[in-house]
Amino acid sequence: MLPAVSTRHLPSLPRFADARPIHQATPVPIRPHLKGHEVRTAAQQGWDRLKNGELLVAAEADGFDVLLTTDKNMRYQQNLAGRKIAVVVLGMQQWPSLEPHVRLVVEAVNAAIPGSYTEVDLPS
Numbered sequence: 001m002l003p004a005v006s007t008r009h010l011p012s013l014p015r016f017a018d019a020r021p022i023h024q025a026t027p028v029p030i031r032p033h034l035k036g037h038e039v040r041t042a043a044q045q046g047w048d049r050l051k052n053g054e055l056l057v058a059a060e061a062d063g064f065d066v067l068l069t070t071d072k073n074m075r076y077q078q079n080l081a082g083r084k085i086a087v088v089v090l091g092m093q094q095w096p097s098l099e100p101h102v103r104l105v106v107e108a109v110n111a112a113i114p115g116s117y118t119e120v121d122l123p124s
Contacts, residue, residue, distance in 0.1 A: 026070050027095040033102045034109060040064075053078050060085045066112045069104075074119050086112035089120040098122065 031039045042048045046060050052074055057083055066086045070093040074080075080087060088108050092098050098105070108120045114117045 024070050026090060027093060029095045029099055030098070030102060030105060032066075033106050037109070054075070056083065056085060056087075065114070066109055068109060070117065080117055083115045086114060086116040087118070088112055089117075089119045091120055092124075097124070 028041065042050065042055065045058070045062065047055055050058055052071065056067060056078060060083065064085060066088055068088050068090070070087055070090045070115050072091075074089065088105070090098065090105060101120060104122060108118050112118060
């Protein structure tokens with residue numbers, strides 16, 4: 001699995017978009033496409049051994065706004081009600097398949113609002 005990543009928006013963008021954690025198995029090459037965001041991996045944050053619920057708590061506590069993940073089961077495994085952090089789920093984790101559709105991911109990340117859950121369905 002690839003390391004999770006977190007991002008924070010730069011001041012020129014809406015406040016909510018400040019932080020984006022990227023979860024394990026999320027393709028790290030997506031980082032440069034998230035312009036205007038500070039992107040951090042879970043490993044960079046010392047979170048690489050945390051489970052989903054612990055990762056959500058840690059990311060919220062550190063001020064991250066969005067968790068970018070490939071774990072489609074997260075909404076069934078975690079209580080997302082009342083969360084400050086948004087969750088954006090990618091429909092695939094292999095970068096060569098994801099790269100042609102990266103715009104859809106960037107749009108979902110930029111549109112995320114506190115507590116939202118969004119699955120980005122990518123064409124195959």
